[in-house]
Amino acid sequence: MTVLRAHAEDEYAEELALLAKEDDRPRPPGWALSPWAVTTYVLGDGRRISPKYVGARRIVEVAVATLATDRALLLLGVPGTAKTWLSEHLAAAVSGDSTLLVQGTAGTAEEAVRYGWNYARLLAEGPSRDALTPSPVMRAMAEGRLARVEELTRMPSDVQDALITLLSEKTLPIPELNLEIQARQGFNLIATANDRDRGVNELSSALRRRFNTVVLPVPATAEEEVEIVSRRVAQLGRSLRLPETVTGAEEIRRVVTVFRELRAGATEDGRTKLKSPSATLSTAEAISVLTSGIALAAHFGDGVLRARDVAAGIVGAVVQEPAADRVAWREYLETVVRERPDWRDFYRACREVS
Structure with a gap:
């Protein structure tokens, strides 16, 4: 059955495979492509690789370089500036998987960025690793991939702050099991936000410091x-x-x-x-x-x-x-x-x- 909208890594699988085959530049640990190849995938090469984002090359280079460091990436801009589109394609090119996604809303709970529980198993067996329900962020940490958080500023402030330890310590404590999940190489996080919508929860200065902010402008011409x-x-x-x-x-x-x-x-x-x-x-x-x-x-x-x-x-x-x-x-x-x-x-x- 044909899906209505394929994930970026599926729709552009041939382009990603072509770049991976020809990519001889250094790749950060856990990356499927080098930063240069990721940028080429996003902007296109005018021949075999189609452009996914039309805009200043330097914006994309800064975003990609950020993901290769220990700082998370915040894509900021007014609605409709392709923040979600760019974050999906960055995740597809870097990790080969754009599906580790948390959608921020006013009702987003802390479990969405940390972990939850399978309550049937929890009641039957007590706290155990099998009863744990990992969030997309927890899975990204364990697998060394990129996690995505959409509309970060729409999430309640206490849920936003749950990201601080994850981003600074690269560790997710699970006190109920007396263990922790340590992020594998390749893990990072891309968040998107805009300050034009109603219902915005400003980021704390502590959380904002964990991000490198890249502003996506409206098309210049x-x-x-x-x-x-x-x-x-x-x-x-x-x-x-x-x-x-x-x-x-x-x-x-x-x-x-x-x-x-x-x-x-x-x-x-x-x-x-x-x-x-x-x-x-x-x-x-x-x-x-x-x-x-x-x-x-x-x-x-x-x-x-x-x-x-x-x-x-x-x-x-x-x-x-x-x-x-x-x-x-x-x-x-x-x-x-x-x-x-x-x-x-x-x-x-x-x-x-x-």
Whole structure:
């Protein structure tokens, strides 16, 4: 049975195998590839290795170099800057396994980063190694792999602090069994966080010191963002088995332009100031809008992505808080979009759904 979304190490197994075969550079203990090969896997080589992340090479090099030290890596950025995507591919390239994942939420318990118990066995046999339920972090320590923690700042502060001993001592005490798990070479941790969402729990200074923080910026230029969106939309279309659709570069550029201008609060030429809506309007949301548009064009249109196929998705992405966001959107539509002669079809489509 074909899975909806394969793990990075499975989807790009051929590329990883090719790099491993040709990689003759020094590898840190426990790593499947050298830092140079990991960076090549993430950024691509323009020939046989496809780029997974489009951005400054130095950002990726710093992130990879951090993982080769005794400091954990914190990928920080606003929503939609590919933090999760990058962490998955780093884990796949370094450890060959991106599945040792803890998803941070307000309800995440300490057991998610330490260990829990199989209570049936615990009651029947008492505390024992067999009754222990290891967390993904504990498994990563025992196997010498990378663990991933998503949305670190959404976890309660006391759960966050459970990571301090793990990261500083590289040891997980299990007092109930009078033993400890010591991390094997190759173990490290990648966490992601953003400070734009509600419900954020600030990291303590003690925990923050255990991380090297790498900030992932939004795409610097419209061309860079268009490239990212185009690539991911094509990948998603293949994985979702959407019917073949003619995806116009013009519609992709329009969506990216709308999102960038509303995020920045000004038009690309800087001549018109705009009200920014409450929505994040990230690159990830642009990808979602276009993927939905392709599905509409394929199943209910003529197989060509047009303005009417993306209009509803854009309005839904922009207008998150009906009162204030609708005012900002209508102002943008009437003062900017309406005045662009080659955007008339886009203007009409957005007016219809607004």
